Amino acid sequence: MFDVGSFYRAQSVEDAVRALAADPCALPVCGGTDLWVRNREGRDSGASYVSIQGLPEITGVRLDPDGDIVIGAATCFRDVAEDPIVQKFIPMLGEAAEEVGSPQIRNVATIGGNLCNGATSADSAPSLLILNALLVLKGSGGERRIPVEEFHTGPGRTCRLREEILCEIRIPRSAYQNRHGAYIKYGKRNAMEIATLGCAALVHLKEQKLAEVRIAYGVAAPTPVRCGKTEEILTGLPAHRETLERAAQCIRGEITPRSSWRASREFRLHIAGEMLKRALAEAIRRAGGHIDEA
């Protein structure tokens, strides 16, 4: 038995917002694969859960006429990974989706829930950061649109208000068109793993140079982070192996992972650099570049 005060299945987003606003003990739950674990640990005991699982209006992926990709927040990771739009235009996000948990978890856990937990280790976060995702939230005060870069406010915390529902994740066309990326997750085993470090890199090549570079990490800071300093240094450099070495050096000066019993700071800094080299190399390869060509 989950220790709930109540469990209410909302009929629509509007209904969910209403239920959340009406009860200060209410909190939304979707796939629940993280929230029910919390509940079992004794946190959120007696809460009034409002389930938004399976609500059609926030499930599914579509391509807007202007080319923006719109992902329903309640879309489960399996459906994100298998979606033809994701596979065609933003395969990096689909690959990140495939890294989450296990097949059973991916059948239920949602991309919106993953973000709203606010964990620095969320596998979807680094990719969404470098895809300049825009998050659409609905609450009793109406709709808000927040760039994903502003969403995380601290470890396990986001700027979502208690009575708001994350409804959509929008990827603007400018963020993905002619751009290629890769996500690498570092774990101590190959499945059912929370990242020790996650690295996403995206490039836009012009004449074998890095016309645009975007880099983001999970677990390198209290929240998922974009690495603007390193991006700036790399912009305009040739898409060659020496640039990758430079990238590794830069990133080790920019991110500030901490030591924990899971991994030391020095170890995280070291693999962060190595992961960036490999993520960039893969992104460049996908963009048609050749890192070893003269």
Add this chain to the structure above:
Amino acid sequence: MKHSTLNMWVNGRAVSLAVPEGEILLDTLRERLGLTSVKRGCEVGECGACTVLIDGRAVNSCLYPALTAEGKHILTVEGLQQPNGELHPIQQAFVEEAAVQCGFCTPGFILTAVEIVGTGKRYSREELRKLISGHLCRCTGYENILNAIERAMNESLEQREGEQP
């Protein structure tokens, strides 16, 4: 805790129950419906022993509120056998490939295998490893389990090809 009604299909039978709102599907299946093949191994979705198919997809029932199963079709291994008792081909493959030792993880694996084989796709052994990676087993090293699923997949594909006009 308030009770709500739950209507779902379990192993092909319509089921109607009144359950407390916080009830976990794992407990509904085991304790109200006597489907003890669904096992409690960790309660946090890390071992896969509680796996059931919900509308054809493998789900950890230990993290699934019972009320969310409203209107859905649940499958456990008790629902796999033919009415005359004959084993489902996947169950048969597990038996013949010695993929069963202590048996605690077995029902969960079998249901994931049902989903895998049901896609009608051909997977490499590496792909199969990923598809079963949500299940832990301490007895088998996964070796014979992979053999059983590969065999069931191949037999099923052969049958499908045989049935094509």
Add this chain to the structure above:
Amino acid sequence: MRMRIGESLIRVDAHAKVTGQAKFTGDLLPRDCLYAAIVHADCANGRVLSIDGSAAEKVPGFVQLVTSFDVPDTRFPTAGHPWSVEKAHQDIADRPLLTKRVRLYGDYVAAVIGETRLAAKKAAALVKVEYETYPPLLTAREALGATPLHEEFPDNLIAHSRIRLGMSYDEAKASEPEALEFVKRYDTQIVQHCHLEPAQSLAYMEGERIVVVSSTQIPHIIRRIVSQALDMPMGRIRVIKPCIGGGFGNKQDALVEPLAAYLTTRVGGRPVFLELSREETFTDTRVRHPMSFDVKALVRRDGTLLARKVEGWSAQGGYASHGHSVVANSASAIKQLYRDALGLECDVRTVYTTTPVAGAMRAYGIPQADFLTESLSDDIALVLGMDPIEFRMKNKVEAGYVDPHSGITFHSYGLEACIEKGRAAFDWDKKRIAYSNQQGPIRRGVGMAMFIYKTGVHPISLETAGARVTLNQDGSVMVQMGATEIGQGADTVFTQMAAQVLGISPHKVHLVSTQDTDIAPYDSGAYASRQTYVSGGALKRACEMLKEKIIGYAREILGDVALDLRDDGVVEADTGVRKLTLEELALEAQYSLRRSEHLTAEYTNNCKDNTFSSGVGFVEVEVDIPLCKVKVLRILNVHDSGVLINPQLAAAQVHGGMSMGMGYGLSEELLLDQSGRPLNGNLLDYKLPTAMDHPDLETDFVELVDPTGPFGNKALGEPPAIPPAPAIRNAVLHATGVAVDSLPLSPQKLYEHFVRAGLIREGEEHV
């Protein structure tokens, strides 16, 4: 007639397990069951000052709180060993039902009984306990001589045993001035069994008797322990073992049975189900002993091992459980596996620590010992410029070896054949050359390890097993044994044995899988890889006795003819002509007005034999130096386990052990913080291998007929877990030149080693 031994018979319980018919303890709860939850200490070392249940009592569904102030003062032993009538050999009786003296984080301080699981859990969380705390003692070395955890052991030393063979190490060193000396330390970590079914017991009363249904490997021993814990005669205690979801040695201990049995007496005999969560199973049942070894070794330049001096430390945890037996076993293997030309000094100590209680775990101290011996061999070989296999061939135990202390003999010797098989299958010689002097960030290596393992526990401890066989009227037989099926396939191999001796089809052997101590003959249970050898011996003899009776009765009908049992019938011994079906004979014997006899036989095998099994593990790895990751490309175990009763099931057992060994070598470790609190006692943070973490598992066997095994068989169940970890460590040494002397070879640890070795330059690129 068909040979049943050596047949890959389909498991007799496979059908039940794939259909959900197989019932495990938690599947057998009566409708009016109560649920218990334990209140655990949240300090590692201390004393309970007070327990306040007032908040707990208010939880709806609360039934009763039982605290360490309520229970009798009895202390009992928990180890799954047959009892000894000699006090000096008895297991240490240091465990209370509930404790006032906290000796590990998670120690059992109180228990709440509730109407539902959630009620018991919530109420337990509301019980307020006040403690006086003392500093934690986290290693054996630091605990020696520190605050005593048990009054009877004032310096926390449980035991110190010594092996002295030949001359002393110092004498050996003095006599060989040209010899090379190696000084090393090897450490192994805490790991947990992680059987998929968590620890759990159901207890209820029938009149004056207590019934305990439990997930246990040792039902008869549990009966004795519950009797000791509750100070109740054994005849009033009944233990039932249904299907169990793995044990691997954790369940070769009294885990929650005594407490469950006590709790049912507190609620008038109502059923009480005590199920530990996964987290509780991790840290509050048993673990593998972490061990630390200091070694000095003297080696001649030609590779002859001259002498070793070993000091071993084994951290017991807060209670004795299997205690010193485990590291004593490690010391034996250190002695047995290699020949010291001049002498061996081995001192091993087991010390109480305020850490998770260590007990039996698959291969009982030998994985730790093997990590020491096999790492040392490769470290020596590297310096000598010798092939690691050549070093072992020169110094390993030889055929006909007799242990000078126990007398255990290497009757059937397959070790060398195993080594040769592995060497050939792995293309060892070529690969050792091909992978030397690699450059670049990704490097490959091959490594191996060998081992020795005895079968059962004679003469160190009592070996005894009973078997009863009865002829049914349809010509089938009932087999009742106290030996337990824990997933390893015991029921199936016993079925094959009975079929073999009685000449009947396996489907006519009905083996009672659930042990009920009211009915099943005594057997110590599943451990020490003993059942196929000892219990099998009992079954074989019981079947022979039944066969004699059957034939004896048949001769009353058929006259004085030489008869045999073959193909479900009674046949003329010389011609094979069938005279009667077994069914005809059985009906006659059962219902004859002339003379009715229920044909049955029972035998106790007080086994006074033992024999060594052995084998090797070979591993090929690919090391990604910059990412500090080891990928096992290939892994092979070759086992010298005598005749295989069921080859398919034998290979399956080996697979499981290989998986466990890989986890031990690469990723598993239970970590504690500075206060002794477990950090990762759950299945997410404790890294059990998933299907994506293994390559295909290769197995091979050398099948020699062991003269002491009932069918030529010897130990198989545990040995597969022994060689993978050291073989992986040695393969990494080969690939990178880096010797990692502690387990596991986790990425963090490899990072630190690679930095020290200059393979990773901090702040710069890799080599």
